[in-house]
Amino acid sequence: MMDIANRFDIAVIGAGHAGCEAALAAARMGCKTLVCVINLDTIGAMSCNPAIGGLAKGHLVREIDALGGEMARNIDATSIQFRRLNTSKGPAVRSSRAQADRLLYRLRMKKILENQKNLTIRQTTVDSLRVEHGRVTGLRTSLDEDIAVSAVVVATGTFLNGLIHVGLKHFPAGRMGDSPSVSLAGWFRQQGFTVGRMKTGTVPRLDANTIDYAGLEPQYSDRPPAFFSFASDGDYRQPQFPCHITYTNEKTHEIIRGSIDQSPLFAGIIEGVGARYCPSIEDKVMRFPEKLRHQIFLEPEGIETTEVYPNGVPTSLPLATQVAMIRSIKGLEKAVIVRSGYAIEYDYVDPLELLPSLETKRIRGLFLAGQINGTSGYEEAAGQGIMAGINAVRSCRGEEPLILDRSQAYIGVLIDDLITRGTKEPYRLFTSRAEYRLLLREDNADERLSEIGYRIGLLPQQQYDRFREKQREIDEGIARLDNTWIKPSPDIDEQLERLQSTTLKQKSSLSDLLRRPELSIDDLGSLVSHDTRQAVAEIGASRFSEEIQLRVKYKGYIERQDEQVRRFKKLESTQIPADMDFTGLSGLSNEVVEKLGRVKPVSLGQASRISGITPAAISVLQVHLRKRSFESKQDKGQR
Amino acid sequence: MELGHADNRTIAAISTPPGAGGIGIIRISGGQALPILEKIFTPARADCPFETHRLYYGRICNPADAKLLDEVLAVYMQAPRTYTREDVVEIHCHGSFLVLQSVLELVLSQGAQLAEPGEFTKRAFVNGRIDLTRAEAVIDILSARTRKGVDLALEQMSGKLFCEVDAMRATLVEVRALLETAIDFPEEEIEIADHRALYERIFNDVYEPLENLIARAEEGRIVRDGVSIVIVGRPNVGKSSLLNTLLQEERALVTPTPGTTRDTIEEYIDISGIPVRIIDTAGIRDGVEEVEQLGIKRAKESINRADLVLFLVDGSTPIGDDDRELFRSIAHKPFITVINKCDLELKITPDPGLPMIAQPLLISALTQEGLTDLKQLIFKRLTGGREQWQEEGCSPNLRHKAALAKGLEALGRVCDGLQSGLTNDLITIDLLACFDHLGDIVGETTTEDVLDVIFEQFCLGK
């Protein structure tokens, strides 16, 4: 008989960004959950950049929050700088980014996990999983413990067969300072999972006391802070620090070129595939020789430390070269490197092994989340983590998985991309990966997802009520603008002229006027009578003023995107039965059959997104599905 | 017709046009193609491995009585590198119709079924070898009523429309990539084409070609669907004579007595490739007996339905009140005034002040004078001012036209946005919408209902 203390509903392996969200989601939804981590002190550790958010990533963080996740609240509480990016690039692509105090970030996350009901934390290394009748039933640790579970989420990040490179030296590690996960990596291969190698890298860290900031351009925090969590308001929780901007120069590039034969990347020692869009500095210099300089942000790592993260120069060149290269840069002439930059190669599991729920097709009850699926980035990891946690719970309870589609969330785009197209390089989210970008804004993540988060029992009542309250306030604001009418008059025309807008031809609502690109809500006040002026000013001053204006100003565009979504949903709702045998369809080429068989798309829509699937192949499928449903209808008719 | 890749019938047909010719080809497609060939073909060489895409010389004999039907060349083409993507066999026979017919009958007796018109191509579509536009072209070929109709369909079949649309989509993809780069990689200080340059690119490479295609859709419509032209005039002006002349056939009764034609008479003629339904009507006048009245009523209905009215007047008599009144009843329709009997002494002259005879055409139904001009003028009016068909280019059908128009509308907003400094994230919405609408044409972003429409014409699965 197994010890009751060693029996859990769900075990999460790993407490990085994916693991933390998965574990919290499972526990919060009421499952008895265990989280295993190689080193307790690294719960919520940021392996690389001490920052959360950025383009498309900020969107993910807000979606995680809207579902009831922790990442947003954690960064709001521990951030030492907030910025809004792309503010001039348009309503759909504005993103938030915050610098974390690296230490505070992980300490707070650890505390949240420690105090979470239903959640047990253990420092232990998992070596293998137990599988019975195609379903995962337990796990075994390196200290020979046996733990019984109903579902497992594996979120082991860069740890599987991790191999660190600095110059031509290399050694096994999960991350600098952490041991790798070798047995578990072997287990995945043994089970027949398709496994590949990827690589990523990080920058050397500098001592702030050795940096000369005098001639460098500072970049300060935005005020008021644009918090990530829909539940956060008020002022900063932590003191704010500026970043500084400097640049590499020709000399830096010369140093790099001079020791390129020492680069494990260029010497061909690294086999793993790196991301094209997150290249090392040696990559950038060699690939774009015409660029004379590359930007570097000097980012403080925290309040109680002098460590600085020089964002922009990931490198795996030998330490001596790193020193020379850094010291060739303005402001860093005397800089001391306190940790070296490095590259790491690791195993990832081909995400085509996964169902849309993130459960593996091979083993039921086994879910994978985070970097193990070939992604890169904390937010991408956390987004998968929360979904894997949710679906692990639902699988334990025999419920249908929760699947977000491409029109609902960036999380949906991310997962659909992974499981449909796979990835050959570390996958990172971009806004351009989303077709319905204007609908997937940061500001309306709650509108898209909070109802769902609440319904599945993850989003707490309090935050849900807050969300409802916000919706009410926005709806009221919009209704007010829609229903306040302005009649043409010489007076109005004079005001409009002053605002460099054209005169009024006919009776118009404030919403109509707000849709003029040159007018903002603050301008509208001068057009209305005294008593409505107060109401308009209130809308302008509302916490949700941006949301209200956005929804009014871009109504036409939003409606057109809605129309596109309707088109998209049509193919999406044509389901392909799980037992469909593609080899039986004579109209398909072998290549197409092979691809369909590997991905096993659940809908015609998903099938159409598989790379190399032609429109003609889709019509073949369509014809077949049509025939099939026709025949089954006939069968029923005969009975 | 039952159709689908799960359709495992093997089909066969004579695939060369009927009539004289050195050889005729019988094509067989489907899983039984090779077994059937093996049963009826006696190769000249002892070993005949039937390698794919190789011609073999031999004889076709009826296995039942060993009777020799023809000496032939036979080729077996293994799926999927074939026209239908199924196993295909072709038998090159001697051209006589009787020989071909007897070989085909033999093939059918061995288990193949006679292919229905266009079925090979339909299989090519369903088996994923050709795109939607080409599949639609097959439908058009089958239903084409004039040589021009066949030509247009063949053009589309060759993939011309597909290529044109594809090129436009490629431009849209490139422009989108530039707009997206500016959004997602702001830190990369890459040269990003400015809105002005992108506008010009879009306008020249997509907007204008799109407009052109839409214009050509009208051409396609009249060739596919045909038009109806009604001849109208008061009694005895020579309507029936004109009909007969156009038909080159004594179809309608012609007498010097006014009121000869009682009922409307419809016939089909081909005017430079346009299938024209030409309608002769009862001469319109007041106060006549019941039968003629009914005829006149029909004539008026025909006017309402017609695409073009030939308003016929008798040049040998002065214009009367009947003519004027009649003209008023057709003036709202596209019309051509034709003055007939120009072989006689003219009693009326063109008068720019009178719309009725502002730019008349003089003809004689009797001597056929002016008839070529009349046909030319009809063509011009139907094609929106064109002297002849454009040499090049495909003409989209109605479904294409609807998608093109939607694409053009979205693209118009893209152009406006690029000119007025709209942000990239909004511009890309319409860019993507345009891309999708164009995708509908080639079946790239096909939604259910598009296929519904097409499959209906293919009589899929009933």
Ligand SMILES: Cc1cc2nc3c(=O)[nH]c(=O)nc-3n(C[C@H](O)[C@H](O)[C@H](O)COP(=O)(O)OP(=O)(O)OC[C@H]3O[C@@H](n4cnc5c(N)ncnc54)[C@H](O)[C@@H]3O)c2cc1C
């Ligand atoms: C050197 C380096 C550079 C990076 N550079 C970038 C970058 O430039 N841009 C970017 O977006 N992202 C970068 N990342 C990636 C980013 O850090 C990860 O994507 C993200 O942290 C992944 O989160 P995760 O939850 O999947 O895994 P991790 O955060 O890696 O967490 C893995 C967890 O699993 C635990 N674990 C592993 N094996 C076992 C086991 N057998 N038993 C128990 N516990 C186990 C570990 O203890 C750890 O808690 C970099 C990462 C590294 C290491």
Ligand SMILES: Nc1nc2c(ncn2[C@@H]2O[C@H](COP(=O)(O)OP(=O)(O)OP(=O)(O)O)[C@@H](O)[C@H]2O)c(=O)[nH]1
């Ligand atoms: N000289 C001459 N006579 C013509 C010409 N066209 C028609 N006619 C004569 O005009 C008479 C009437 O011709 P129809 O063709 O029957 O005239 P219609 O308009 O059909 O007459 P209804 O059917 O009675 O309305 C006949 O005698 C024709 O021979 C022409 O071009 N020249």
Ligand SMILES: [Mg+2]
């Ligand atoms: Mg007549």
